[in-house]
Amino acid sequence: MAPIRSSKGAGKGGAKGGSKGGPKGGSSKAKGKSGGRSSKPTGSAPEGISKRKQKSMSLAKPGGAQKTKSKPLEQKKKKRVYTEKELDIPKLNGIIPAGVAKPKGQKIGKKFVDDPASMMAIMSMVNAEKEGHIESKIMRARQLEEVREAKKKEQEARSDEKKQQFEDKKQSMRKARKNRNSEPAKSETDENKKTPEAKFKPKKRVSFG
């Protein structure tokens, strides 16, 4: 395993150096430097340092250089961003919604109603509401009463009519019976009821006879 690793590392370094140096002619200076640096620690590193550490150290330097480059950039960006408070811009033309704006110096917490004027205002409002309720209740009760009265009258009229009909029927029945008992001969001669009586009377005669 060990020989393979060493060969790998050597190959990597060589390949990188070769590849980077190849296409970019302009950056060859820096790359060459970095390559030189990376070679330095390997040369000067004591034998006690493990290979992994060596590698990290070797990577740290170029990386470290890069980090040092990137850090100031971030810091610069942060400095450029200001909050509105930091800027201290006067709020002259800001739009504040009516509901959100709270006037300063107002009482916090419960608002008591103790003066007669505001109490009277509340009372008049409540009274008007109650009056309306009562009025509507009374009106509805009256309407219902009217409907009930009308229904009652209608029912009475209907029952009267029925009674009248019943009475008429009774009267007609009585009349019919009287007629039958008193003058059977006359009824026979009636022109209106000729056909039905003609049928019945022979039967009666037969029964009485």
Next chain:
Amino acid sequence: MRPLTEPETKTLFEKLATYCGQGISNLITDPTNAADRHVFRVQNNRVYYVRESLANLATSIKRDALLSLGTCLGKFTKTGKFRLHITALSVIAPHARYKVWVKSNGEMPFLYGGNVLKAHVGRWSEDCPEHQGVVVLSMNDTPLGFGVSARSTAEARRLDPTGIVTFRQADIGEYLREEDTLFTT
């Protein structure tokens, strides 16, 4: 002890207005005694109707120690509704809008906590709608309590003698029946 807030005032007046007519405004501004007006104060959820000078004096007593002052009208429930107590009768009876006069045979049943039956009614206010607050009086105009009308006057006329005319809500018999709890907080 503190004055009422706006919603509390509204709730209280709504309740008072179910029993009283326009005369209720005399409670706020008493024309007979303009110098010392009466105010409403809350102490431990109970509402008191107090003379203003007395209420001002009562501020010198710390809240925990103050048990009662003036006339107790009722109390606010946990749900924010207002419940009238029998102690408010003296305040609402003079301004009552609808009244029911009870005959002597109906006084005792009412004072024992019963509803007002038609057989016990001596007379009643005309045009009283259903479920409206009424003050119950004896035939010699002594206020006995208050309640809610069970039927409108027109319907109550057709009712049979055992039918309920007014549902009881409070009666002066409570001064004895609820003696232990009536004034405790």
